[in-house]
Amino acid sequence: MCPSHPAPESPNVLKNNTFVGWLMALPIMAVLMFFLVLPIIMIVIVSFWQATEFSIVPAFVWENYEFLFGSNVTYRVFLNTFKYAAITWAFTLGIGFTVAYFLAFHVRSLTWQIVLFLLCTIPFWTSNIIRMISWIPFLGRNGIANSTLISWGVIDAPLEWLLFSDFAVILAFVHLYTLFMVVPIFNTMMRIDKSLIEAARDAGASGAQILWNVIIPLTKPGIMIGTIFVVTLVMGDFITVRFMSGSQSANVGRLISNDIALLAYPSASATAVVLLLTVLIVIGILLRFVDIRKEL
């Protein structure tokens, strides 16, 4: 119902729900068009351009894609990117689910839930670059981790693989992105009707059975949202990989940043387009498992 009188020349327009809906969505659509869709279209266009050493030339050629798909480095780097994403996903899910489960079901009072939840967010008050770089002196050859282990007598010589390795990269990723798993999972867990759990227990289910048959299915949308966050963040990252691997490993983000540094914008755009499509396909597959819209 529209409280004000509609204008006489268009009596039914504002009563039309579809029209009002579109009108209300207009501002956000305009913003997304301008800041998201247009830049992506631009990137797609530039990916067909040519580059010389000094300049980029408008054209329509496939050479950027040909080079990309013709080089086995591309496949290796994409594989590496997937590897980082998969391992990071597994760890952030394990840790994130446990933390959220503890907060939602073991902490009884709402006050403590809020306090502990805010505690989780404290590290996020500093920039993630700083949080990442602070691992370097900790993990270094003469760093705190190695000197502590040596003084405890656990090891005789410093562990070299702690820093500038895949281990360091994944450690930093897990540290940086676990909260993105905790928040959505905690959110869905809090909305699980406690009487469902009581009913399950009354029906004789064990703790493990309740977890597997009640809580996990009901938490799936949260897990899925967390997964999308983590996978897209890890696949789009370049700075964590560069710093934590000491520039010795590459992921797709680094390929793009190298191209940009060498002014090869068309080639960078082509790589970005392929990465974007890859990530969209991954998310498309994930969404097949859970209908987020229905569950929300």
Added chain:
Amino acid sequence: MTKISRRNVLKGGAAFAAGSTLGAPMIWAQNIKDVTLRQFGTGVSNLNEVAQKVKEDLGFTLEMTALDSDSVTQRAATQPNSFDIADIEYWICKKVWPTGNLQAMDTSKIKNYDKIVGIFRNGKLTPESTIAQGTAPHTVGFTSGPDGKDFVDNESGWMTLIPTIYNADTLGIRPDLIGRPINNWSELLNPEFKGKASILDISSIGIMDMAMVVESMGEYKYPDKGNMTREEIDLTMAIFTEAKKNGQFRAFWKSFDESVNLMASGEVVIQSMWSPAITAVKSKGVPCVYQPLEEGYRSWGGGIGLSAALTGLERDAAYEYINWYLDGWVGGFLMRQGYYSAVPETSKNFMSENEWGYWFEGKEATDTITSPFGDPLAQAGETRDGGSFQDRMGAVACWNAVMDENQYMVRKWNEFIAA
């Protein structure tokens, strides 16, 4: 892109004031004060102190913009109207000069032209010197005439760039952690330093350091390290890729600070390094040596070029600026940071006897050596790594260069990083 704003107060400015007896030349009309020259270049010599001193001595305004070398190349090649003065390296000049965006400079208007060191004129430091490989400055330093787009191999009287700053680079080492003499580039890939070596992740310079190592190992002798064929690039990369897979490298560095941190923390004991980074490690109280090596140095040089669009009063001001640049104050300022000036003898007037002895003649310091910014760099009794100007610049094996196969090399470099 950063625009450097002139600092109002120059720390230790009094120390430099002593040298400013030159005064502004009398020929200048009052309107010179309205002239503003826009200079851009890499960070090395784009110093606020220089712009401030120009204002003091010459009266006009110099606006400085510092960019990385890739952006500098692109801007010089594509936006000739965005600058008046380009402060670029000689290998960049090789790429940019043929575009016609810079104008040739009449050497008869350069007061100290005859005093410019031989490296930039006929390529020879002394008459007996052999000319190093790569883009040696004199090979791209002269053009055929006022409108020349080519390079000529003699002192034609028309210069492409007026040389300003140069140095000889080598490996940096941690003598306390290595504990034995290091004399060859090949030590970078010595398995003794497995997991403790590093190389810089900037392809155009990294490939030259690699070539020095490959030659030193006796694997291959390049006809010209500065202009490799595809096969030579493949061979070089193969040797380094194998070393990388065997865990030779601790990390690669891209920025100055990273190289300092790797060295100071002891993660790396031998790596490619730039001269001011050595100074930065030392100033943390960590021993670090810019090790002279038997095969010689990888050298680089920069100079000032004028935009083709520059005419009239602005061009006169630019010539005056160039003459002032070679007159000694800037040279002294740069030399006290460990770089060299194109006209060393004029810089001598702006350095103490102790500083001149330490930086140029390779003598023992008689007193503490401090940088122009006031940091102590050496104590009495110490000598400069590599010795005198003649010893260091006389042992240059190759110059930073741009290859014909540059794009191929860059792709191979990316593969090396991803390997």
